[in-house]
Amino acid sequence: MIFEHALITVQPDSQxxxxxxxxxxxxVMSAAPGFCSFALHRGIETPDCYxxxxxxxxxxxxxxxxxxxxxxxxxxxxxxxxxxxxxEVDHYDPIAGLS
Amino acid sequence: MIFEHALITVQPDSQxxxxxxxxxxxxVMSAAPGFCSFALHRGIETPDCYxxxxxxxxxxxxxxxxxxxxxxxxxxxxxxxxxxxxxEVDHYDPIAGLS
Numbered sequence: 001m002i003f004e005h006a007l008i009t010v011q012p013d014s015q016x017x018x019x020x021x022x023x024x025x026x027x028v029m030s031a032a033p034g035f036c037s038f039a040l041h042r043g044i045e046t047p048d049c050y051x052x053x054x055x056x057x058x059x060x061x062x063x064x065x066x067x068x069x070x071x072x073x074x075x076x077x078x079x080x081x082x083x084x085x086x087x088e089v090d091h092y093d094p095i096a097g098l099s
Numbered sequence: 100m101i102f103e104h105a106l107i108t109v110q111p112d113s114q115x116x117x118x119x120x121x122x123x124x125x126x127v128m129s130a131a132p133g134f135c136s137f138a139l140h141r142g143i144e145t146p147d148c149y150x151x152x153x154x155x156x157x158x159x160x161x162x163x164x165x166x167x168x169x170x171x172x173x174x175x176x177x178x179x180x181x182x183x184x185x186x187e188v189d190h191y192d193p194i195a196g197l198s
Contacts, residue, residue, distance in 0.1 A: 003140060005150060023197060039198035041102060041191035044158060051104060051191045059143060092140035092150045098122060099138035 001036050004054040004062050006089045010082040012048055018082040025078035028071050029054065034061025048084065059091050100135050103153040103161050105188045109181040111147060117181040124177035127170050128153065133160025147183065158190050 010018045019040075026038055036055035043049035056062045066072055109117045118139075125137055135154035142148035155161045165171055 002143065003150075005140075019194065019197070026197070040194045041104075041198060042194055044101065044190040044192055046189065051102075090145065091143040093143055095118060095139045095141055098118070098125070099140060 001055045001057060001094070002059055003092045003094070004052070004056060004089060005092050006052040006054075006087045008050045008052060008079075008087045009046075009084045010048050010050065011084045014082045015042070015047065018050075018079065021078045021082060025075045028075045028078070029066070032061070032066040032069065032071055034058060034065055052087075062091070100154045100156060100193070101158055102191045102193070103151070103155060103188060104191050105151040105153075105186045107149045107151060107178075107186045108145075108183045109147050109149065110183045113181045114141070114146065117149075117178065120177045120181060124174045127174045127177070128165065131160070131165040131168065131170055133157060133164055151186075161190070 022040060029035060030038060034057040036057060037053075038055075039053045041051040041053075043051070054062070056066075066075075121139060128134060129137060133156040135156060136152075137154075138152045140150040140152075142150070153161070155165075165174075
């Protein structure tokens with residue numbers, strides 16, 4: 001399993017609505033082939049910034065499978081109205097013995 | 100529990116040595132009061148960038164307890180020789196029901 005690591009900055013004072021929206025959006029993502037886990041965290045120093053960590057079986061399950069499926073549009077339609085800027089997304093590999 | 104979120108960029112071709120060094124450094128950190136968990140991940144798009152997630156009981160356990168203790172100097176002495184730039188460190192709060 002690898003992790004999608006996304007930093008999402010939302011518009012000021014939209015946190016409650018964003019969290020409700022991503023709760024619905026998670027249902028869409030979690031049905032995707034290769035999806036493994038989902039964890040959302042709120043910034044302490046920057047409360048309008050969220051850290052999203054999604055476990056996928058492979059990078060391709062995210063970038064080719066999910067992102068190129070109709071479900072991606074549905075996922076984004078829930079959450080993109082709250083974005084203050086495009087999310088910063090990359091991928092990380094857990095290091096055996098250190099994670 | 101909250102998470103320390105650190106993005107650490109190391110010097111080119113120093114990954115093997117850095118990973119050995121942080122394996123030793125983890126022993127120092129994991130003995131600190133309030134330490135909960137440790138996970139290191141290697142960047143897939145950027146293999147010289149690491150994502151470190153450390154669980155602490157509180158932000159203060161990290162910023163006041165650990166960082167102001169002699170153990171912090173020991174932790175940093177293991178890993179700082181490999182830094183390409185100062186790590187970017189902030190803190191995140193898991194969201195109940197979404198993590």
